[in-house]
Amino acid sequence: MVLKDPPAGVPNPLQVGEQAKIGGEGAVYFSTDDRFAVKIYYHPRPEKEQLLQQVMKLFSNLPPEQERFILPPLALVERLDGRSCVGFVMRRVPPRYTELLNFVMPRGAAEHFRRGRTWADYLKIARSIANAVVVLHGKGCAHSDIHYRNFLVNLEAGDAIMLEIDGVVVPGFLPPQVAGMMGFMAPEILTDGVSPNERTDRHSLAVLILHTILFRNVMQPLIEYDEDPNRSEELGWGRYALFSEHPRDHRHRPSNLGVPFYRRGALSYRMLTPMLQRLTERAFLEGLREPDKRPSAREWEEALAFAIDELWGCQRCRQHFPYPYERPLGERACPFCGERCRSPYPLVLELHEERQHGSFFPLRRIVLGHGFKVFADMIESSRRPPFSRQSEPILGHVEWDARRGQYRLINEGEDEWIALSASGRFSARKGGSVPVQKGCLLRFGEGKRVAFVVEG
Template structure:
């Protein structure tokens, strides 16, 4: 059995009527049906609202001209429902996300669920990519002047094999003066000031929700989960624990919410702490959940999160023991560099670490907050040389301009130039040298390599070995 849904103009390239399957996914506001051709989904609301059609038309207009690289992160309304099996019913049609995507809530509730994903070959790097996709989705909304009323793991679907995520509830956006919030959000993800002061969802509250969502994705737990009761009244305890007295679990100054076995390796029954993250991610975490937790203007922006998540992609290292990947802790002394999943110390040859510099004024370079962690055979991609460039979603097809080689006899790394561009190197003990195609350079600490005119400079900050 199928249902027939007719649509109101403008149709935006859609047929006037669509057949949908009889089975529906029920939610708080309505039901979602899938078209028989597998291309679209229809959200039919339970109840009519005099402002709903205007609300949806505004959102349709807002997202009508999204470029493909933004459209892929959200699922906005495409056209409105006129009738459902001949009966007027409020709702809209949208594109269908492929069935391989699963709700994020099914993937990030517990460390055990994460371990089940790891057992089938998924790595932590896939969770990092998915978290970046989530940040991209919220960035798309903010670029359109929107905020969201309900950012949490129920409103994202994830293809964890590809590390991809899509926001499903784009109809839940708010625009000050135009679109009012229909819900306050989900306790655990909404900003403390919404609970304590009745604040209206905004970009500032989104920044809090994004931080919680990202950390939940990366650490497999809510980083604000209260561990003590703050009142004999359960509702008041919840309000205080997530609102007025909300506290970051890893706060170095207050241990009340600190989980047992924090920073003990995950596969030994421990809990991942934020200190296993890259320096960039630790910085935005502290800004969002310590400095900005109760001081909203201090929260990092979505762009700050995107830069930190992107930078971390180039700092991943694989464990020789459990094969899991993690941000390589080059900021620690070598004996302290261990896998946060199994606890195994990193083994020689350890990777070489290079920082990035960019030209600020003509001939004047300054370091940026990016590092590369490279082992034997690791490629240097073209995007790594380009100023103001973050890693793309995938590097499939991206040109390789160089690679690192471990010289076992000398116990040192070399960087080979695979490009048509001549590089220039500067070492503290040598005069500048030119490095042409298929030539290489020793990667000794403080060596600096300019990857061509107008390109970045790489500086060796840890020679590895």
């Protein structure tokens, strides 16, 4: 295979195997060294090669932390086996990555849970999906076809990679080539013929994120709207599109909503963190018919990143779920098996960050229990949870003092920690600890965040 001006690191000619993976608009070949994949189009439009060149230019020189989420074209193909053709080279995704569809249906999710995976893994996948869209929207373009067949994922690593970058949309520059997949398309595409854009992407992204972490399409119509099945489907996703958990209209509400997942129930969005609940309501209640009100990909990514620090473990089924601190104690239960949360309940800290000299503003909440670690990104200013904490410094941990019936924070860092409460002022340097109780104010050192103990 002969390429056109490939970048450094891409061999020319490129040796590919004879076996091709057949797709809808083209065939995909793999290089013999397993480093690259090549897509060759069956019947390309006359302008296809020019569009590919523009896409290549758009995504050239991406930093590694962005390129990991997408598969941009690296070079165009000139000839295959001596024949002129239209296609492009991209890096090959490792075989351990498979279609997201295999993981996000209830039966598939339950099977992966039996193999030892947890809901926290799905939360990381959802964050990776949001990050891929952040990269695209940051370049001023839309994907136009966001759904569970256009992402390859590694559940164990919590990674997702977006496919079909060759069809991105830039208003007035790169026209849409597809309208999207039914079930993920924004309703205005079906009702008003709106061309795919960044705002329609926002709807598709919200549907996919919720499908990934709730294992169902939250916009699924449950009644027929026309005798013609195709027309009924178009109406159900378009004119009569309705959030399944609309507070007043229950037409599309599953009968098993809120029943624990392991009892063949359907997970409710109300099991999510308060921040994710609010984004869901903006996407499907406020923004369903008003696209400008839909949350951005960046907002979803941030909320999903923060959610990882609000997880609690069920003492019965060992599943992880967002600790429902906003509910009364008697109503706090595992959404997977239904087991009530039991004492000792976790610490709930509200992190505050200094924005102006001496003025602190609430940032987010974290949930901590016995044995939980306090990572540097939790208490250092302007930090967000990284994708992996394998190399993140551990500055402390939490211990439950059963004799006194209270938690203690053990300092493993260099800064002095101070706890201010109605009981007095307590301080601890490296190796020491401070008692923690509700209403306590925690200081982690100069220039660090402070934490207010909401529950403890």
